[in-house]
Amino acid sequence: MTTTLDMTSTPLRDVNVTLQAAARAQANETYVIANPRGAHAMACGLDGPLSVTIKGPTGYYCAGMNKEASVTVEGSAGPGVAENMMSGVVTIEGDASQYAGATGHGGLLNIKGNASSRCGISMKGIDIVVHGNIGHMSAFMAQKGNLVVLGDAGDALGDSLYEARLFVRGSVKSLGADCIEKEMRPEHLETLKTLLEQAGADAKPEEFKRYGSARKLYNFNIDHADEY
Amino acid sequence: MCGIVGLFLKKDDLRPKLGDMLTDMLITMTDRGPDSAGIAIYGDGAEGAVKITVQSDAPQSAFAGLDAELGAALGVTPEVKVVDTHAVLTLPEAKAAEAIAWLEARGLRIMGSGASMEIYKEVGLPKDVAARFGLREMGGSHGIGHTRMATESAVTTLGAHPFSTADDQCLVHNGSLSNHNQMRRKLAKKGVMTRSENDTEVGAAYISSRIAEGASLGEALEGTIEDLDGFFTFVTGTKNGFGVVRDPIACKPAVMAETDDYVAFASEYRAFADLPGIEAARVWEPEPATVYFWER
Structure with missing residues (x-):
């Protein structure tokens, strides 16, 4: 059963209360949100299986803290989409603004367009696939998970990186402190193949380069003072 | 936090509706700046x-x-x-x-x-400011507006945006400049005076002084990236059009939309929701440290 909520007549808070209750009911229902008009914090805090399609662009913090639910935005997303996501799938048909997937612990964030600055900042286990380009300072202090970029990456990719894995098919404008290109081993190609399939991305794992932490900033070292 | 909106019409038939469209955009940005509001509108001269x-x-x-x-x-x-x-x-x-x-x-x-430029700005909620001035009834070719949440100077009429420091030039700003006092003194030495303690007015005066020295609008906006320190998304209006530039960190939001009829700027997409044909518009986020401008 599909339920449609129209935001020209249903206030944002009522929409979110309805979606959150449906998620908690564990019934895996399908919801369509019409006329989102760039509203903030849409479909956030969903804590259970639910399918939500938002028919247009969203504002700040869409699908934040998502757990198990599947949220699709048929448009562009504002800053902080899928922030602190735990599991589930968030798909953005258009572009995503800054800090997409920030601090995400798990699940898949699939961005069909471009993501701007600070994509995946401090990610902690989320997988992010960006079909276009990403902006500067992406994956800053990223701890765990995979960031896959089919296009180009901006300045200072992976600055102060921990153990997240970064895969970029296009060019990287510059690498951040302690981020280096690393060997692509068979297990990485396997991970990449799975993620590209999940995201419906038209690319081959062999076309990508892998970047990761040089692990020189983990502990203070006087010889690296100029890198701090 | 502040809200910025801008609208540049490509076709004359929308000109009578410019004030109406900008007013809706401005009121939608009230959440970002309820202290004061202002608009610069470029009409017939x-x-x-x-x-x-x-x-x-x-x-x-x-x-x-x-x-x-x-x-x-x-x-x-x-x-x-x-x-x-x-x-x-x-x-x-x-x-x-x-x-x-x-x-x-x-x-x-x-x-x-x-x-062609007229500026209207006052302290108060954007909807009240718009009603006092009858912004909805104003026509024109392009205009920029601002809703303010004050940080760098007091909530006064003179602290509201847009700031104009030369004929037909004005500036609105989301962010805060950290070297504005130093820049104000540098400009004063060249004889460029400001009227308020506000950081944005210094940004406006900087752009005007560069243009007065022979720079193009594009070159003056490029100069802000080198010479102004702090956070900024700037939208500047001139007699013939408007320009947009963001600082290299680009933490202040910005979104643009373009159709055959107009180019629109806003701090958030929400401000575009009522624009005609927005569903089919090209919508994108302007790149950091990159100058954009549209002129007729």
Whole structure:
């Protein structure tokens, strides 16, 4: 059963209360949100299986803290989409603004367009696939998970990186402190193949380069003072 | 936090609706800036004439008989249009400097001047400010607006945006500049004076002084990336169009939309929701440290 909520007549808070209750009911229902008009914090805090399609662009913090639910935005997303996501799938048909997937612990964030600055900042286990380009300072202090970029990456990719894995098919404008290109081993190609399939991305794992932490900033070292 | 909106029309048939469209955009940005609001609107101007927008906290007494008194001083009587706390004086271009000096000496605040630009700004909620000035009824080719949440200077009319520091030029800003006092002193040494303690006015004066020195609008905006320190998303209006630039960190939001009919700028997509044809518009986020401008 599909339920449609129209935001020209249903206030944002009522929409979110309805979606959150449906998620908690564990019934895996399908919801369509019409006329989102760039509203903030849409479909956030969903804590259970639910399918939500938002028919247009969203504002700040869409699908934040998502757990198990599947949220699709048929448009562009504002800053902080899928922030602190735990599991589930968030798909953005258009572009995503800054800090997409920030601090995400798990699940898949699939961005069909471009993501701007600070994509995946401090990610902690989320997988992010960006079909276009990403902006500067992406994956800053990223701890765990995979960031896959089919296009180009901006300045200072992976600055102060921990153990997240970064895969970029296009060019990287510059690498951040302690981020280096690393060997692509068979297990990485396997991970990449799975993620590209999940995201419906038209690319081959062999076309990508892998970047990761040089692990020189983990502990203070006087010889690296100029890198701090 | 502040809200910025801008609208540049490509076709003349939307001109009568410019104020209406900008007002909706401005009111939607109230959440980002409820302290004060302002708009610069570029409308029709007469050949050889200049429009000077002035403001007074006591408009009834300040504007009564203003046309006759200024007329006696200048030798030519200006046309005076009173709009709430503001008045727009239209007079021959050659008399502009003399008129501005006379108006300032009389204690009126100069909001801006130019062949086509009029500026309206006041303290209060954007919807109230828009209603006081009848912004919805205003037509024009392009305009920029601002809703303010004050950080760097007090909540006053003079602290509201847009800031104009040269004929037909104005600036709105989301962010805060950290080297504005130093830049204000540098500009003052060159004879470029500002009227307020506000950081954004320094940004506006910087751009105006670069243009006065021969730079193009694009070059002046490029210069802000090198010479101004702090956070900024700037939208600047000129007689022929508007420009957009963000600092290299780009933490202040920005989104743009373009159709065959217009180019629109806003801090958030929400401000675009009522624009005609927005569903089919090209919508994108302007890149950091990159200058964009549209001119007719």
